[in-house]
Amino acid sequence: MTRDLLTLAQWLSPAFPVGAFAYSQGLEVAIRDGHIADAKGLTLWVEDVLDHGAGRSDAILLAAAWRGEDVDEVARAFQPTAERLRETERMGEAFSRTVRAVWGLGVADAPYPVVVGRAAALRGIAVEDTAALYLHAAAATLVSVAVRLVPLGQTEGQAVLASVTPLCERIAREAANSTLDDLSSSTFLADIASMRHETLEPRIFQS
C-alpha cells in the first residue's frame, strides 16, 4: 500500500519527465482574456475542468484502461482540439517510455490517461488511488500556470489546490465505478480557449 502510493507519487510528480509543466489546456488564453484574475476565478475554472471537462473524462479513460479495455482510439477521438490531442499523445509517449525503461512495464504508447491506467494495473495499484493522484496532478498543473501568469502568490495557489482536493477524491471514486458510456464534457469555453490558443502570440505554454 505505502509502496503503491510512493510509486504513484513518483509517476504523477511534476518532476516526472512527461513535460506536464508545458501545457495549460487553454488556461493561458482565459487568463490573457481577463477571465481569471484572482484565486476565486482560478478555483471555479479548475473545478469546471475537473468536474465537467478533461479531468473527469481522463479519469474515466484511465479507469477503462486499468480494467484492460482497448480505449486508445476513443481517448484520441474524445480530444476536442489539435493541441489537446497532441498534449495527451506526447505526455502518454513520454510516460510509457519512462515506465518501460525504469520499471520494465510492457506499456505501449497511447494517450496519457490510458498509459497511466495500464501501468497502474500492471503494478497492481488500486484504480481509485491512481485516478485521485492523476486528477490532483492535473489540478496542480493548472494552478502552477495561474501562479505564473495571473500572477498569484504561491500560498494562494496552494490554497486553491487544497480546496479542490475533496473534488479530486469524489471524481476518482465515481470514475472507478464508471464505464466509457459516462464520458462527457461541457467545458465549452475551455475548448474554445484551447482552439484560440493555436494562434495566440506570444505564448508561453504549448496548449
Next chain:
Amino acid sequence: MTALPTLIVTDAQPRAVGSVSLKVTASDRGTEIARLRHEGSMRALFPRRDSQRITAVLVNTAGGVTGGDRFSVRVEAGEGADITITTQAAERAYRAQPGQTGRVDTVLTIGPNARLAWLPQETILFDGSSLERRLTVDLGAGASALIVEPLIFGRRAMNEGVSSARLSDRITLRRDGVPIYLDRICMEGDLVARMSRPATGQGAAATSTVLFAGEGAEARLAAARAILPETAGISLVRPGLLAARLLAEDGFDLRRALLPLIRLLADDDLPRPWMI
C-alpha cells in the same frame, strides 16, 4: 402535411414515434432518391431537386419531443451522392413527465466520395425537458461531411430558464469504422447555472458544435478562424477534420456567427428553411 402524429398511449404520457429512412444515390441526372420510408410523426420533404445536390427537409409532425417519444433518422448516401439535410423548424424539447425521456437517434452513412451536410435548425430545451440524442456518422473513403448541432437553453427573450432538465447529446464520427471525433454532452439539473460557470459558458444560452470532415478541411481553417467571434473557436483536430465550438447569448446571436461559418464550410447557401 396533414399526417396525424402517431400516438402510443401509456399510463405515463402519450408517446410520439416517428422515423425516416432514406437512401440517395448518384446518377447522371444528379443525386436521386433510391429508397424512402417514413413512419409515424416524421416526414421528409424534397423541395430542391434541380441540381447535383439534393436537399431533404425533415418535419416532426408531433411538433416537438417530450418524454417517451422515439424518433429515428437513417440516411445513406451512396457512392458520389450529394445531400443536404435540414429541418423545417427549430426542434423543441418540451417538459417531460418524471422518469420519461425523449429519444432521437440519427445514423448517417456516407459512401465513398459522397458528401452529406447535416444542418438541422436549433434544438430548444425547455424547462423540465429530458432529451437523449445520438448522432452517428460513418464516412467511407473520400467521403465528406458537415455536421452542425445548435442547442438553445431556454428562450431567453421570453425569460424562460431551464432550472431542471436533462440532456444527453452524443455525436460519434467514424472514418472507415474508426472513431475520429466523439462529442458527449451530458448535463442534468439547472442547465442555466451549469452554463454560467467560467469554463462552461459564462452565461451563454446557446451553443453549437460544428464538424467538417473531408478534403478541404486544411484549406478552410484560416478563413473560418477569421470570421469567428471571440466566443467561438475552430481547430484542425487531425488531418481532414475541423471541429468548431460556438457560444452565444441567445439563438439570434448564435445564428449571426453560425451562418457565415456554415456558408464557408458548405460552399453553399443555407437551405431555405433556415432563411424563413
